[in-house]
Amino acid sequence: MQNTVAVERQRLGLSQVQLAAVLGVSRQTVISIEKGRFDPSLPLAFRLAAVFGRSIEEIFTPEAGN
Template sequence: MKNRIKVLRAEKDLTQAELAKQLSVSRQTVNAIEKGKFDPSLPLAFKLSSLFGKSIEEIFQNEE
């Protein structure tokens, strides 16, 4: 699944570690999501949506 997390994180001037702390996940999890190697759970997607002030659809795009 494609996502805009890296761009949104950069706009907020957050490191992967800082974002991970706010989401209560590891930095490796943030890295894997950014690279599309891991799709977040629905609760985590909602946390990202709230943190960035964007809808889930604005953050994630399905790769079909």
């Protein structure tokens, strides 16, 4: 799954540590999501969307061929 988490985080001027604190997860989780190594749970995806003021579909898109 592809995502725009890093772009959205930077748009808001948040560090990975700050975003992790807002979401209640570790910085490593934020890094893993940004790099596409970890797909968040649905509740976490909703929290990300709320923080960014976007829909889940605007942040997460399936990779081509999936």
